[in-house]
């Protein structure tokens with residue numbers, strides 16, 4: 001019933017100076033990021049790649065991921081907020097960069113000054129023009145149309161009007177309409193008909209723009225699932241987030257099945273390993289009790305680290321075995337039941353052994369998808385919520401000397 005331990009741990013984290021293995025970290029493999037960008041670029045070609053690095057690159061670290069993505073062939077970067085774009089500029093990143101989610105408090109002047117492209121859903125237009133006038137520099141804007149998602153973007157009814165206003169500002173030299181874009185609602189479910197409806201609406205919008213004499217540099221619609229499943233949505237540029245992190249957007253299709261490699265591994269070392277009697281309650285609420293004498297392992301990751309509190313049952317891999325988390329997940333820690341080991345009598349203790357919460361899934365290791373299932377959410381949320389308390393460690397920062405051409 002309980003797997004035997006070999007006592008021969010193979011830490012995934014490289015030992016640092018003095019043989020020290022870090023007690024908790026999120027390891028980000030930048031070669032995986034580069035591989036994924038190359039893979040998505042091959043799928044999207046001749047369309048170009050915008051690497052979406054919002055939300056600190058879905059938890060992977062915006063600056064290192066942006067650099068890796070650009071080095072692997074991405075031509076654009078995308079973020080939600082102007083503040084995120086400014087942070088990339090402050091780090092010295094000069095690639096074309098689009099921010100698309102604003103409020104009346106957003107700093108459009110700073111965006112114009114930093115050469116950040118601004119997504120415009122309508123109400124921002126006058127403010128962007130005013131910022132451009134103040135900065136004495138034309139703004140670069142991408143007009144966003146709501147083709148069915150019901151979030152940002154101008155309605156189809158107001159498209160003509162927005163286009164006309166934008167053209168007036170463009171004629172005054174205050175801005176340039178660099179792009180026209182929209183966002184898909186159900187591309188992760190390829191059988192649904194709404195993607196076709198959104199695509200038709202987008203084509204209509206582009207035709208109206210063309211008739212009005214607008215000739216944008218880039219027309220863009222596809223996110224990761226559409227990039228992988230709908231070549232007819234690629235246009236000039238695809239905006240890929242999840243895929244560059246190596247995760248599959250499709251329920252029931254693994255990363256490997258879509259040719260991607262998960263870039264993030266969250267791991268720690270076991271903080272305590274002790275024998276307990278039958279009936280031992282575990283963690284707040286005592287919702288779990290051992291069925292017989294057993295040994296508990298304490299994993300020093302909790303909801304303050306971004307482990308969803310509802311995800312009891314999620315897998316932790318120690319010594320090549322996946323153990324479900326038992327009892328409530330707490331702020332700092334969670335518990336696995338290792339089976340009887342008689343540690344006190346010299347049995348195999350797992351104190352200090354590496355505990356992997358999720359990684360690239362090779363050799364049966366746990367994945368972000370396993371945790372998504374345990375938490376009733378998606379893989380996007382699992383990686384993005386890994387909190388700043390977990391130190392990020394970057395591996396393979398430089399491409400291999402063959403340029404990674406062999407992948």
Ligand SMILES: *Cc1c(COP(=O)(O)O)cnc(C)c1O
Nearest residue numbers: 052183223224225239240241242
């Ligand atoms: C987040 C986002 C994307 C990226 O979506 P993925 O599914 O992660 O590829 C693309 N476009 C917009 C507007 C977004 O907000």
